[in-house]
């Protein structure tokens with residue numbers, strides 16, 4: 158049995174007025190047609206169906222001569238609701254919140270409103286009456302829905318009229334509800350109240366829409382500006398790189414380099430860096446050692462005569478260190494030298510050549526890092542340095558070798574019985590005998606049985622090869 162067919166109210170004529178009676182108000186002797194009630198919707202006579210025991214069935218009214226009519230329950234509840242609201246003249250209504258996209262605003266909080274009068278209107282062409290509650294002649298429409306919701310047509314009409322409409326959805330209510338429960342649902346509870354349409358909310362929604370559009374417009378404007386700025390910066394960058402490429406091109410021109418080198422040579426004598434380094438090493442322009450005048454590709458980056466910067470590096474990182482610490486120097490690094498060079502040669506470096514990775518087409522032109530590294534490698538050939546490779550030239554370390562010490566011996570375990578013998582050969586620069594001895598020892602102390610001895614000897618062998626390569630010059634006994 159559907160909810161709608163369990164009609165809970167009947168209408169009884171009492172004198173000139175009509176009274177809406179709940180089935181629970183019908184006395185036992187008034188069951189059946191004796192209830193003297195008609196359907197609130199179609200006006201047909203009703204029977205009061207009262208159960209003989211509690212478990213029998215839900216007490217209800219039923220149409221006497223016809224099937225039940227569609228809107229009987231709804232109409233009855235509207236009538237009852239109107240009665241309740243008229244008695245109470247107040248109602249708690251839910252808060253009103255306006256939404257537009259991601260924006261929202263609480264227009265009014267949940268609150269109790271009072272009414273001046275309540276009207277039940279039976280509209281033409283629609284059998285469910287509307288409850289209209291007025292406050293200061295402003296209407297609030299109250300829709301009680303049970304089996305029939307609010308259709309699109311009705312919604313459009315409400316929207317057009319601008320009448321705020323509150324739905325009280327009672328479709329979940331028990332069929333044998335208590336009349337007091339209905340009162341609570343209508344007056345105080347917010348449990349089943351929803352705004353179908355709220356005129357204030359709609360107004361606020363328009364404001365939010367305006368606000369949203371403003372925000373969007375501002376955002377678009379900002380994006381457009383950011384894009385413009387990005388393009389401008391890109392253009393500036395491209396122009397800068399183009400200029401840089403032109404300057405690099407000029408610096409790489411060999412005729413131009415000749416002019417520069419002549420100018421630098423003229424300035425050499427009075428160069429403060431040269432003066433300091435040459436004094437420190439006790440050399441003059443007439444006695445410049447070969448390893449302080451080495452042709453290094455890309456050296457034009459230094460912006461001065463090569464003897465200036467090579468004297469600077471050699472004096473500061475090799476000569477001075479050996480003088481101060483003998484064979485107990487820390488390794489020198491390309492990174493550290495590069496940092497100091499940038500400081501000491503500030504203002505004279507050709508900065509366009511210091512770093513060129515940002516300009517296409519100059520990958521094989523050595524930059525400042527490469528020039529420094531290449532020079533250190535040449536010093537290694539001369540026997541002053543020994544590279545500890547690091548995977549990238551920027552991080553490469555070089556051990557400073559004291560030409561007068563047997564530095565390389567520091568890795569040979571002193572407990573090796575041949576230690577003294579090797580040391581003597583090293584001290585006396587008897588390289589061939591030294592190499593022969595190491596070869597023998599490499600066989601004696603195999604990698605499998607004496608890994609520690611073997612590795613140290615293998616390292617020493619490489620050092621002896623470097624030492625005996627004939628590149629060591631006599632000038633370094635300063």
Ligand SMILES: [Zn+2]
Nearest residue numbers: 196199226229
């Ligand atoms: Zn009816």
